[in-house]
Amino acid sequence: MTETLPSPVVNADSAPYWQGAREGRLLIRRCDACGQTHFMPRHLCPACWSADLRWVEATGRGTVHSFTIIRRAPLAAFAPRVPYVVALIDLEEGPRMMANILGDDALDTAIGDAVAVCFEDRGEGAAVPQFRRAGGRG
Amino acid sequence: MSETSLRNRVAIVGVGESDIGKVPGMTGLGLNAQAAKRALDDAGLKPSDIDGLLTAYSFTEPYFMLGSVLCEYLGLQPRFNASLVVGGATPAVMLKHAAEAIVAGQAEVVLVTAGENRATGQSRDQAVAALTAVGHPYFEQPYGSSIPGFYAMIARRHMLEYGTTREQMAEVAATTRRHALLHPNAHMKAPLTREQVLAAKPIADPLGMLDCCLISDAGGAFIVTSAERAADLRAKPAYLLGIGEFHTHEHIMCAPSLTEFGATRSGAAAYRMAGLGPADIDVAELYDCFSIVPIIEAEELGLCPRGEGGRYWLDGRAAIGGGAVPVNTHGGMLSHAHAGAAGGLFGIVEAVRQLRGGLGARQVEGAEIALVHNEGGILSSHCTMLLGKDKA
Ligand SMILES: [Zn+2]
Numbered sequence: 136m137t138e139t140l141p142s143p144v145v146n147a148d149s150a151p152y153w154q155g156a157r158e159g160r161l162l163i164r165r166c167d168a169c170g171q172t173h174f175m176p177r178h179l180c181p182a183c184w185s186a187d188l189r190w191v192e193a194t195g196r197g198t199v200h201s202f203t204i205i206r207r208a209p210l211a212a213f214a215p216r217v218p219y220v221v222a223l224i225d226l227e228e229g230p231r232m233m234a235n236i237l238g239d240d241a242l243d244t245a246i247g248d249a250v251a252v253c254f255e256d257r258g259e260g261a262a263v264p265q266f267r268r269a270g271g272r273g
Numbered sequence: 274m275s276e277t278s279l280r281n282r283v284a285i286v287g288v289g290e291s292d293i294g295k296v297p298g299m300t301g302l303g304l305n306a307q308a309a310k311r312a313l314d315d316a317g318l319k320p321s322d323i324d325g326l327l328t329a330y331s332f333t334e335p336y337f338m339l340g341s342v343l344c345e346y347l348g349l350q351p352r353f354n355a356s357l358v359v360g361g362a363t364p365a366v367m368l369k370h371a372a373e374a375i376v377a378g379q380a381e382v383v384l385v386t387a388g389e390n391r392a393t394g395q396s397r398d399q400a401v402a403a404l405t406a407v408g409h410p411y412f413e414q415p416y417g418s419s420i421p422g423f424y425a426m427i428a429r430r431h432m433l434e435y436g437t438t439r440e441q442m443a444e445v446a447a448t449t450r451r452h453a454l455l456h457p458n459a460h461m462k463a464p465l466t467r468e469q470v471l472a473a474k475p476i477a478d479p480l481g482m483l484d485c486c487l488i489s490d491a492g493g494a495f496i497v498t499s500a501e502r503a504a505d506l507r508a509k510p511a512y513l514l515g516i517g518e519f520h521t522h523e524h525i526m527c528a529p530s531l532t533e534f535g536a537t538r539s540g541a542a543a544y545r546m547a548g549l550g551p552a553d554i555d556v557a558e559l560y561d562c563f564s565i566v567p568i569i570e571a572e573e574l575g576l577c578p579r580g581e582g583g584r585y586w587l588d589g590r591a592a593i594g595g596g597a598v599p600v601n602t603h604g605g606m607l608s609h610a611h612a613g614a615a616g617g618l619f620g621i622v623e624a625v626r627q628l629r630g631g632l633g634a635r636q637v638e639g640a641e642i643a644l645v646h647n648e649g650g651i652l653s654s655h656c657t658m659l660l661g662k663d664k665a
Contacts, residue, residue, distance in 0.1 A: 141415045149411060174526070175412045201433075201531055203425035204478040205417060210402060213417035221418045221477075223426060223526060233413050233526045246433050263415050 138212035142257045148176045151190050156262045161193040161252045163230055174230035195252030197224040197266065200231060202244050220244050224266055238267040280546050281664040283372045284503035284510035287316025287496035288622040293610045294460045296490040297393040301334045302346045304388040304492030304612075309347065312494040317507030318382060323496075325353035325380030327367040329387040329614030332403045333394035343386065353380035360407075360649020361560055362518070363387065364493075364618035365656035369516045371497040381498060387614035388492025400488050407650065409524040421485055421563065423525045423651045425477040428565035430531040432479065434580070439479050441583030442564040443470035446483050446607050448592050449561065453604025455593075455635035460489045461608040470564075484564040486606035486616065493618035495625065500664070511625040514549065514642070514665040517542020518656040525651040536573035536646060539655040543644075544575075547659045551575030554659075555640040556627045557598050558620030560648045561605040567591075570646050571600065574657065598644075599637050602627060617647035621658070628662040 143153045155162035165172045168185030179186045202222035208214040220236040222244065236244045237253065250266040257263055289311030291304040299307070305328065313320065328343050336342040340356035353374050359366050364387055371383035391400060408414045408423070431437045447467045453459035465483065473481035503510035519535035519542070522528045544550055557576060559567040568582030576598050577585045590597035603609045603623035606616040624643035626632060641662045648655050659665075 140417075143415060144411050146411070175409070201426040201430040203422045203429065203480075205419060205422050206475040206477060207419070207421075208417055209419035209422075210417065211398075216417065219417060221416050221422050221426070223531075231526055233409075233416055233418060235416050246429065257415070 140212050140257055142259070142261045143263055148178060152176050153261070155192070156254055156264055157260055159254050161195050161264050162190045163193050163226070163228060164188050165191045172228045172230050174226070174232045194227050196269070197226045197250050199236070199244060199246055199248045199250060200225045201246055202236065204242060218242065222266065224250060234264055234266050236268060237265050240268055244268060277376065278546055279372045279376060279516060280514055281512055282376050282500055283497055284500050284512045285495050285621070285625050285660065286498055286503045286506045286508055286510050287312040287318065288625045289315055289494045290458050290619065290622060291388060291492035293458050293489055293491040295392045296390065299390060299490065301331050301389045301394060302343060304390060304490060305343055305386045305494065306347060308388060308492035308494035309384055309386050312384070312496050315508055316496045318496065320347070320349065322382045323349055323351060323384045325351050325371065325374055325383035327354070327371055327383060327385045328356050329363040329367070330356060330358045331389050332613060333389045333391055351380070353383065359654040361562060361614065361617045362647045362649035362654040362656045363614040364621055365516070365645060365647035365658050366518055368497060368513065368621065368658060369518065369656065372513055372516065375497065375499050381502065383497045384494060385497060386492060386494040387618045389613040389615065390490045391488045391612045392490040394490070397488070409526065413524060413526060419477060421480050422477040424563040424565055425480045426525065427531050427652065428479055428563070431565060431569065434532055435583070437568065437583040439471060440467060441587045442484055442568065443467040444586040445561065445564040445567055446470045448586055449601045449605045450608045452593060452602050452635065453608035455633070456603050456609060459604045459609040460487050460491070461604065480563060486562045486611040487608070489610040489612045491610040491612035491615045493615045493622055495618070495621055509629045511628045511660045511662070512664050514659040514661045515543040515545065515547030516656065516658040517546065518654070520654045523650050523653050528651065528653070534569065534573060534652040535655040536570050536648065536657065539657040540574040540646070543657040543659050547665050549642065549659060549665060553642050554598050554644045555642050556602060556624065556637040557600045557644040558602070558624050559600055559646050560617055560620070561601055561607050562611065562616065564607065566648070566652070567600055567605070569652070570648070574644065574646060593635065593637060602635055602637060620645045620647065624660050628660060
């Protein structure tokens with residue numbers, strides 16, 4: 136039996152984020168009080184504690200801050216995908232997030248690579264943000 | 274309000290290790306109890322002397338209030354008790370809390386324990402799956418991330434910024450194995466070469482299986498009391514000279530940096546309290562859940578300049594008799610034991626033993642001041658302590 140990849144878990148902090156992913160949009164939080172953007176979504180700004188936040192659509196462009204190639208999957212659902220890349224992506228807007236690097240050339244990933252967001256289906260219309268190498272160094 | 278110094282106020286007066294390795298005949302609580310009994314015997318105290326207990330957490334046994342559960346199991350009714358969870362930093366943080374309680378008059382003799390039956394209490398797949406839970410449930414776990422993967426990303430960044438090599442990381446595992454072979458109770462009994470570490474099964478590039486800590490059945494314990502009472506007890510006390518903690522994040526995606534962590538701040542607080550610096554350290558027991566970690570900690574705690582941690586091992590300076598500050602003289606979590614919070618606790622046990630002396634080939638000659646560092650999460654929570662054979 137093949138286990139399916141995990142679906143997003145939606146909660147009050149993250150519902151618009153995951154709805155955005157369903158629509159192919161990467162949404163991040165920006166603070167209207169101090170102007171900082173942050174990841175992950177929260178009830179208040181971690182920089183100034185203002186709750187005056189808005190959702191903004193990120194460009195989806197970023198660079199690889201670091202990455203690893205997973206050779207032993209931690210969960211059975213990911214075993215068929217081994218080897219795969221887990222990376223920390225610095226978004227153009229500033230925040231850092233985790234994702235896989237997908238695509239035929241994913242295993243060639245290097246620190247500093249420019250990447251662009253894509254969305255991976257996780258069943259019943261749900262999707263998670265992922266990234267592909269965009270060519271060049273950010 | 275100024276900080277109340279804990280310097281010279283308390284001492285560790287008893288240490289104990291359970292049987293270590295694969296110990297199928299014992300539960301996690303049993304391992305804690307065995308270690309506690311040995312620590313109490315070491316101190317020459319009786320169970321009725323204990324009026325405080327601190328313990329950590331368990332992935333293998335389904336108890337909620339683990340401190341109270343352990344008191345119940347041990348037949349203790351203390352006036353001070355808690356279970357703390359700051360991951361691998363927990364043992365050092367427990368010492369700090371114990372010291373604060375003793376200085377505040379809230380307890381006089383505190384038993385600190387940690388341990389789990391991680392090797393036999395669960396399957397290897399269960400162990401790996403349980404550890405996956407350390408990743409952020411909503412924003413990291415959906416990507417098949419793993420703890421080795423998180424530390425691998427830190428290692429890769431260190432390699433890029435400072436030229437650290439896989440060979441240098443492999444030497445961490447090889448050096449600590451040589452130390453473990455000098456320890457009668459270490460989980461690992463066979464020699465290990467750098468070449469074997471480099472050839473081991475890849476887990477998460479650039480880390481292989483032998484860059485990763487053990488999964489052991491193990492419990493550890495120590496007894497803390499006031500410096501005054503310590504003077505009357507059987508064992509040579511190890512005085513707490515300085516201790517500090519610092520916390521920067523929990524999940525790696527929120528880490529302020531992948532190369533600079535909170536150990537610098539926790540170490541500075543410990544040094545300041547003790548009135549000591551890195552040049553005063555005779556032996557260091559660092560957290561080594563993965564081979565890259567003690568490299569970074571050696572840098573942050575001032576045993577070597579930033580970026581030179583890898584060379585510290587490859588040049589042999591971390592070895593007993595290597596001419597610098599020997600690190601992880603018991604074999605660390607890579608070769609002595611790792612079972613939940615017990616992994617870091619064994620560094621405290623070893624530091625106390627080094628200060629007492631008489632360890633034969635494992636003994637660091639003239640050890641008078643020991644540094645112990647525990648970290649939890651993904652280099653997220655840090656606690657550094659300085660212990661002394663004498664008061665500072
Ligand atoms: Zn703000």
